Amino acid sequence: MTAYRFRVKFEPDPTSLWRDIVVGADRTLAEFQRTINAATGLDQGHLWFVGTDEDYWNSDVKYQSPQQYEGAPETDPLLGPERLENAGEVTIGEMTRQLGLEQYDRICYLYDYGDEWRFYAILKAIDSEEASDREPTVVNEKGDPIDDQYGSAGTDSNSPSLPEPLRSVLPETAVPVADLRNLEARDDVVHVLVLLSFETGFGAVCERFAIQFEDAGYVIENFQPGWQVVEEVDGTDRTEDQLLAALADAVREWHAEIVEISGAMTGQHFDDETIESMHVELEAELERKGYDHL
Template identity: 35%
Template sequence: MQNYSASSNNGHIEQLSFESLLGDTNDQISPNTQVNQITTKANRETFPIHLVSDFERFMDYIEQHKIHLTNTNEYISKKHLPAIKDRMSIKTENATSYSQQQNYPYIHFFFHIALSGNLIMKAGKFKKLHLVVTERWNTFQKLTDTEKYFFLLETFWTNANWEMLLDKQHTGIHYILPDIVENLLDKKSDFCLQLDKETLVANLIFDWNYFLLYFEWFGLWICEKDQVKIDYFKKKNSYFAKSLTLTDFGINMLPILMKSRNLLIWNIPLRQEYGEVNPIPGSTLPEENDGLIKTKDQRPQPFHQAFATLFSKSDLNKSLPRMEQNFTNGVHTFKVAFDDIAWRKIVLSAKHTMDDLHKVIIRAFQFDDDHLYSFFMDGRKWSKSCIVSPDDRSGKPNAAETMIGSVGLYCGQRFLYLYDYGDEWKFTVIVDDIQETASDPTTPYIAEAVGYGPDQYFLIDDK
């Protein structure tokens, strides 16, 4: 495509422009318009701009409808999925009226990006959740198309949990990706990786599935679909590629992304996996893995700044402010629910610990405090994003050493409290309010109690 490369003949860098990506297809589509599927290679090279347009259509639908979430995975209910799909430029093949969100990879991708970027959040009662659009969505809409793209890329790269995107407990993508990119950037191979001939590489990315397409949707490479392999394995939600070919855009973007935005330093879930509670993307890694925040005072530059030389300042100048904070002072009110009819409101100061929160929950529901527990901050049982009991030897952040104000909580946030690793009592914890100017309570207390909690030790009659 013309005007797509950042390298000119005289060695200077030419600035990229999203408008140039549209070429002859410069037809802006209304968010309400149904669109045809993109199929040609030329159109697939324009994915950066189409990604932004499709995401806006996705968000527009969420804003206009009350989207109820499923009970099990808390995903978009299936009745909305066909209508959202019709708005997208990428259609899901073989989807039926019974297909769940996971069967719509493009929508599934946008759902996780919107949640991770805090453009939408879950609201409602216990198991009757629905999606609401946050104020950040209004701020997002004021960005340029280029800035919108980089916010989506930043959210995917720094905030999104790649294991959740793949619905896996473990993934080594972050370890393998640098080698894949290095092979792709080899000019001798014409920036193409023939996976059907590279058996070792193909085996390494065997379970990447639609993750291969995520990079295509960001406009970084193009996948050649391997239908024979897909038909052979017949795995649900599986995707295989014969080859990966870098776009001109990817040739310019990926070296910066891999070098200046190293995943191990910039991805929050990865840093949490190694023991940090509220890591700042791009900040210096802690010297010791003891669960405490030990980042430098100097904040890293904004994510998009590394790519500023590729674009004009009028196209790429800002992004949405990041959500993390070093420490949030004030009074924190939590709503802790066992179910719809049994919940407690609990009040603590920012300087109380997560272990203090545990103790008052146990007291509020009249449980004995004689078992291990964990707070799973992404709401997923046994995920790596957790703060654990002082007696838990897993190496995760210690609740007794983690102050509530250091966790980076925000109003409306939901997470899981699991007590007793054997019986697995589960409670949903919602950050109900944070008053930064209020006087701190010296002792945690129960502000409100509704309904009877469960019996920790119940007896079954022998008959």
């Protein structure tokens, strides 16, 4: 009785296209791969492999597509220490044991050796009460499927555009906090939450904020070369307070994701206190608005 929850991210733009997939321990990697491709808009006509961490071609172990493996020897002297496995036979549970995967560890997935569609998957949770034979199932997602596999390989066409009025009023750089506060005077803006601000010689500026409209909420980050939606919350069938609560939860999830990405890039381990420290401005904003219970 074990299942695994992976967050599968499109490597060129991991904040805009990802899928949460729950899969039983007894399901094969090939079954997992078919679900990834179906969920992200890719076909099944090319070779592929699953590897370690985000090593891709440098992976010490490659779980190859069955059509490529075709009974190849476990090791090949020309490939040095690399080990090859048949993804059509190895189960998810076997892979996690072989690689010693623990929560928040990563695997990589490369599809189509010509165009090289790259994904990585974070092991988000291990559920010991879920059936081991559970079919791979998408349980959460962000971003539209890839709609032009052979015309946009390795590029991102899924980044949601900024909602108005932000598209027309935000500069490419950090925005003054006062300007964000002024947005709340608009009829179509319900709440603005400043999430990452700092003082300059010209006053406080912001590089991360959340904004709530009547029917949707967004978490927005200032990347290079500009602003980008990193989390979007649907307000359908939600009251104003319920949407704000969901938006606050989305902010907390984004902060946790930032910590995960930073840890993977630096090799450092960040604990829950690091994540909590990132929530300081969020909690202050909620308290300022009288929603400190959220």
